[in-house]
Amino acid sequence: IAALSGAGVAVEVVAQTGSTNADLLGRAASLPAPVLLVAEHQTAGRGRAGRSWLSSSENSLTFSLVWKFDGGPQALLGLPLAVGVMLGDALDRLGVQVRLKWPNDVLKDGDKLAGILIETQSAPGGGVWAVIGIGLNLIMPDEVEAQLGRSAAGAPWLARMERDVLMAALLDALAAGLRQFAQHGFGAFCVRWNLRHAWQGETVVILDNGAVLHEGRAAGVDDTGRLLLDTEQGRITVMAGDVSLRVK
Numbered sequence: 632i633a634a635l636s637g638a639g640v641a642v643e644v645v646a647q648t649g650s651t652n653a654d655l656l657g658r659a660a661s662l663p664a665p666v667l668l669v670a671e672h673q674t675a676g677r678g679r680a681g682r683s684w685l686s687s688s689e690n691s692l693t694f695s696l697v698w699k700f701d702g703g704p705q706a707l708l709g710l711p712l713a714v715g716v717m718l719g720d721a722l723d724r725l726g727v728q729v730r731l732k733w734p735n736d737v738l739k740d741g742d743k744l745a746g747i748l749i750e751t752q753s754a755p756g757g758g759v760w761a762v763i764g765i766g767l768n769l770i771m772p773d774e775v776e777a778q779l780g781r782s783a784a785g786a787p788w789l790a791r792m793e794r795d796v797l798m799a800a801l802l803d804a805l806a807a808g809l810r811q812f813a814q815h816g817f818g819a820f821c822v823r824w825n826l827r828h829a830w831q832g833e834t835v836v837i838l839d840n841g842a843v844l845h846e847g848r849a850a851g852v853d854d855t856g857r858l859l860l861d862t863e864q865g866r867i868t869v870m871a872g873d874v875s876l877r878v879k
């Protein structure tokens with residue numbers, strides 16, 4: 632990947648690393664934020680709560696972006712969902728129709744096409760760094776699906792693009808979106824998230840460590856990114872924390 636000029640973002644490309652998120656988290660304090668780190672091959676990609684993200688150099692795009700925000704952790708409410716909207720808009724422009732699964736997945740035809748993992752660190756002089764990690768499947772080989780034990784999606788159309796052109800299109804969308812998020816928060820993304828909601832009106836369950844915590848009809852998200860769920864006891868809101876959502 633050579634031709635990334637970067638939307639005001641310093642760009643670094645490495646041939647191989649364990650996790651681009653781990654690398655940037657370790658260096659956030661000494662970085663001239665914002666920085667984009669692209670790994671041609673990522674060997675120990677991370678998901679939420681110690682889960683892993685599988686990728687291979689020919690078949691996926693893996694990168695992280697570190698961005699500094701003013702304010703405390705509250706300033707980042709809804710950021711994973713907003714990043715989903717930014718990716719969704721960029722992928723649509725590239726000809727790939729996607730939907731969003733609460734809180735942090737990008738789906739194509741109901742299967743996971745991309746994952747988003749945001750890790751944060753407070754900055755000593757005030758503010759907070761968000762390390763935004765994204766793994767995007769280009770091709771999803773059968774053997775990787777078998778390893779995952781569930782179906783997943785690829786976007787072969789994107790696999791035919793030059794990687795730097797694809798990366799530049801995503802970076803432009805993210806840089807513009809993150810500036811908008813810094814100014815207006817998730818409120819500026821809420822309507823677009825709901826328009827892309829994969830399971831709107833469907834009966835879903837919210838799982839905590841595999842146990843069913845809530846069941847109800849998914850009614851979108853509010854302007855802080857909480858899921859609205861219509862249950863037998865009425866409407867409740869669910870915070871992302873470490874719960875997972877499954878369609879019933």
Ligand code: ATP
Pocket residue numbers: 677678679680682683684685686735736743744746747766768779783784875876
């Ligand atoms: P869930 O999708 O089960 O609700 P989650 O959204 O919390 O979980 P993440 O932590 O975001 O999941 O992502 C890690 C999970 O994604 C892994 O546990 C695995 O099931 C799945 N996964 C890992 N690599 C890939 C990949 N390349 N494509 C699609 N899915 C993957």
